[in-house]
Amino acid sequence: MAYQTINTQTINGTAYNLQYDGAKAEVQLIPQNAPAGTQPLFLNGKFNTTAATQLGLTAQEQQNLYGSIQSSVKNAHSTGGGNANGLNIPAWAAKGNTGTPPGTFTSPAQAASPNSGNQQGGNAFGNIFDAITDIPGALKDVSITNGNYGPTNQYSLFKSGMKYPIDMKTQYQDHVAITQYQYQPPLADQLLSGNFQGILTGGLQKTSNFSKEKIIGTCYLPMPNSFNDGMSVGWGPDQMNNLTAAIMTDAIKNPGGYVGGAGLGALLSTVLGGGVGGGAQAGAQAVALTNILKSGAGSAEGKSMVGATLASKLLQLAQFGVDVDSILARTAGVVPNSNLELMFGGPQLRSLSLSYKMTARDEQEAKTIRKILRFFKQGSAPKKKTGSAGQQSYFLGTPNVFKLQFKTGGSQNKAVSMYKTMACTTVQTNYTAAGGMWAAYDGGQPVAVEMSLTFAELEPIFDTDYQTSVFDNTGLDPVADDAVGY
Numbered sequence: 001m002a003y004q005t006i007n008t009q010t011i012n013g014t015a016y017n018l019q020y021d022g023a024k025a026e027v028q029l030i031p032q033n034a035p036a037g038t039q040p041l042f043l044n045g046k047f048n049t050t051a052a053t054q055l056g057l058t059a060q061e062q063q064n065l066y067g068s069i070q071s072s073v074k075n076a077h078s079t080g081g082g083n084a085n086g087l088n089i090p091a092w093a094a095k096g097n098t099g100t101p102p103g104t105f106t107s108p109a110q111a112a113s114p115n116s117g118n119q120q121g122g123n124a125f126g127n128i129f130d131a132i133t134d135i136p137g138a139l140k141d142v143s144i145t146n147g148n149y150g151p152t153n154q155y156s157l158f159k160s161g162m163k164y165p166i167d168m169k170t171q172y173q174d175h176v177a178i179t180q181y182q183y184q185p186p187l188a189d190q191l192l193s194g195n196f197q198g199i200l201t202g203g204l205q206k207t208s209n210f211s212k213e214k215i216i217g218t219c220y221l222p223m224p225n226s227f228n229d230g231m232s233v234g235w236g237p238d239q240m241n242n243l244t245a246a247i248m249t250d251a252i253k254n255p256g257g258y259v260g261g262a263g264l265g266a267l268l269s270t271v272l273g274g275g276v277g278g279g280a281q282a283g284a285q286a287v288a289l290t291n292i293l294k295s296g297a298g299s300a301e302g303k304s305m306v307g308a309t310l311a312s313k314l315l316q317l318a319q320f321g322v323d324v325d326s327i328l329a330r331t332a333g334v335v336p337n338s339n340l341e342l343m344f345g346g347p348q349l350r351s352l353s354l355s356y357k358m359t360a361r362d363e364q365e366a367k368t369i370r371k372i373l374r375f376f377k378q379g380s381a382p383k384k385k386t387g388s389a390g391q392q393s394y395f396l397g398t399p400n401v402f403k404l405q406f407k408t409g410g411s412q413n414k415a416v417s418m419y420k421t422m423a424c425t426t427v428q429t430n431y432t433a434a435g436g437m438w439a440a441y442d443g444g445q446p447v448a449v450e451m452s453l454t455f456a457e458l459e460p461i462f463d464t465d466y467q468t469s470v471f472d473n474t475g476l477d478p479v480a481d482d483a484v485g486y
Contacts, residue, residue, distance in 0.1 A: 063101065094137070223406070233346070358449050406418075420475070
């Protein structure tokens with residue numbers, strides 16, 4: 001593929017052709033009808049300093065022109081069929097680099113294509129290092145939100161006509177509306193461009209985990225014959241004997257006494273996920289042991305607990321595993337009070353199962369049933385890079401996600417649970433639902449098909465979800481005061 005002119009621009013009275021070679025991912029802006037050997041004004045993301053000076057282009061004018069070139073190249077890449085058609089987009093023109101300042105060159109060799117590894121004055125290592133360290137830009141370029149994953153026909157296939165039975169009056173009847181969206185990472189903005197101090201002091205702010213602009217379609221089904229849900233949170237036993245509790249209390253009040261200045265680096269390593277070792281660890285253990293011996297000598301209980309603990313440790317050093325509880329129970333008939341308590345361990349995710357038996361009464365309803373089955377099967381499948389079936393894909397994209405709404409007529413049904421965005425984790429289809437044996441109409445359409453779906457919510461339910469006020473761009477629905485809610 002050679003250079004193709006994608007538009008013409010007049011700059012300070014001179015006409016220039018913007019040309020794009022999609023095979024090599026090269027771009028140049030060169031005077032119209034220029035003789036052979038004419039240096040371009042712009043080549044592969046950089047301005048020719050000599051030509052720009054002769055034209056009298058200011059830095060701001062170069063920046064504005066650079067933005068226009070980026071936009072034109074991205075549009076040409078998209079309308080030409082993109083990567084699936086063998087068109088490559090230069091890294092400097094990709095979405096993640098929009099608006100970045102342009103570079104400059106004084107000879108064509110300094111503006112070589114990124115594919116040649118000779119950018120930035122021929123410093124190949126510098127170019128590679130810059131490419132590797134531009135992690136946010138690289139992650140944005142491959143993001144599923146760019147539309148690079150999944151078949152392009154999903155929007156046209158499921159745009160309409162997914163209602164079973166086809167004569168169901170959704171404006172009057174109770175029903176469930178299941179809308180399918182393209183997934184988007186809810187923490188992407190925070191993790192790629194968030195403020196360090198803001199995250200450290202305030203935590204992460206999620207956005208919606210689906211793109212409202214990229215709706216695949218909506219399927220309308222009757223209320224299921226069997227429908228129930230359950231909420232649960234993680235609670236579990238937690239115990240702490242008095243010796244451990246005493247050391248914990250002391251360490252909380254006097255952390256410096258355990259670590260000391262020399263061990264600060266080791267402590268930081270532990271906080272960030274490493275480990276404390278060497279002198280810092282030995283020092284902290286020595287302080288703990290000293291405090292135990294001093295404080296435990298004041299009572300019989302303290303002496304016995306400290307003594308049993310020391311004996312247990314000595315036995316472990318000698319390769320005999322005898323714990324403190326066993327020593328106390330066998331010698332004194334007592335065991336340490338473990339202060340057993342049921343503690344909150346974190347939220348849990350909900351799941352929901354729905355099952356429908358669909359019987360086609362005519363050819364149109366048979367087509368609708370097939371489309372509904374495909375809607376869920378295709379939507380819950382992992383995504384590969386856009387292209388023909390069987391082509392390679394470096395990454396896999398997250399499947400589409402679903403929003404379930406149980407409605408009475410056109411309004412939210414306040415009497416049943418609401419659900420957050422869900423993944424469809426299982427699609428099971430029984431094609432012999434008519435009496436447990438194969439029975440079909442002319443053309444092979446089964447007389448009855450049973451579809452079983454399992455959904456799982458993408459995030460837990462919190463008490464703040466039960467209110468009418470909803471934070472912007474979270475994908476949540478307000479909950480009326482007289483509704484069951486989530």
